[in-house]
Amino acid sequence: MTPDQPAHHLPALTTYELRKYRRDLERALKTLPEHAAVRELLNEKLAGVVAEQESRAAIAATPHR
Numbered sequence: 001m002t003p004d005q006p007a008h009h010l011p012a013l014t015t016y017e018l019r020k021y022r023r024d025l026e027r028a029l030k031t032l033p034e035h036a037a038v039r040e041l042l043n044e045k046l047a048g049v050v051a052e053q054e055s056r057a058a059i060a061a062t063p064h065r
Contacts, residue, residue: 002028002038010052018056022049 003024006013013021025046032039 001031002042010048013052015056018049018052022046022053025049 003021006017006021010018025042029039029042029046032042
């Protein structure tokens with residue numbers, strides 16, 4: 001089972017949608033056998049989600065003037 005592609009690009013997703021998509025990707029990776037060809041694609045998608053979350057965290061941590 002692989003998660004559905006989100007309706008929008010990662011930057012356009014709400015924080016909730018991004019968190020849910022990450023959770024779905026992580027669950028899918030846990031259920032797939034190690035030799036499954038789709039694992040590489042899911043890992044790439046997961047890396048993109050993590051990068052987006054880290055980017056948002058960095059922006060939130062920036063002091064506002």
